[in-house]
Amino acid sequence: MTTLPAPPAPIAGLTLNTALPARKLGDYKLIAFDMDSTLINIECVDEIADAVGKKAEVAAITEAAMRGEIADYKESLRLRVALLRGVTEADMQRVYDERLRLNPGAAELVQACKGVGMKVLLVSGGFTFFTDRIRDLLGIDHTRSNVLELQGGVLTGRMVNQPWGDICDGEEKKKMLLATCAQLGIAASDAIAMGDGANDLPMMGAAGLSVAYCAKPAVRAQAMVAINEGGLDRLLEVLPR
DSSP states (O other): OOOOOOOOOOBTTEEESSOOOSOOGGGOOEEEEOTBTTTBSSOHHHHHHGGGTOHHHHHHHHHHHHTTOOSOHHHHHHHHHHTTTTOBHHHHHHIIIIIOOBOTTHHHHHHHHHHTTOEEEEEEEEEHHHHHHHHHHHTOSEEEEEEEEEETTEEEEEEEOBTTBSOOOHHHHHHHHHHHHHHHTOOGGGEEEEESSGGGHHHHHHSSEEEEESOOHHHHHHSSEEEOSSOGGGHHHHSOO
């Protein structure tokens, strides 16, 4: 009679959907984070839209996209960005100063990863206005996100095309993860990917360890580790230093 392996022991607020490899944090070489609702507490596009009275409209599109109900993430982002026309740089700075906060445990987890020699990647469907500031705040090594077009300090409702493409969506997140691994000379199995929405699933699927943080149901179900309560640094409970 074949004996099945015992399921992982339950940990309050954490779900282990599979038996994890017997590895320590320092055995990994790269950790990739989504930004909005993962490293930070807000969806930046929704909060920017509040400046022009369109938060509810934009937030509804964001929520549907994160649940995976909108198949074309790029089009969903273009629709949301079009609604931001007229927002000023000063409005975005107020969002950063007054509404944006690091999620609990974010700084601690990044510090722990850097402390064991890992590189840190921030890859976001959000915007460089915010990712650049989070990069500098946390000492992140690599970033990729989208560039909002400004004219005279005011958003035009469009994004600026980059050499690698027009929009950082789920596939671009995966490509950036794999490109960073190649740059570092490591295998994707030596990377951790952490996110909360459907557009994070491609990079999470490519990484050696996938982690969902306070995520949408489909993402929680597919991640190897789901942190449902507490801070991001709860990853250290299942991945010791």
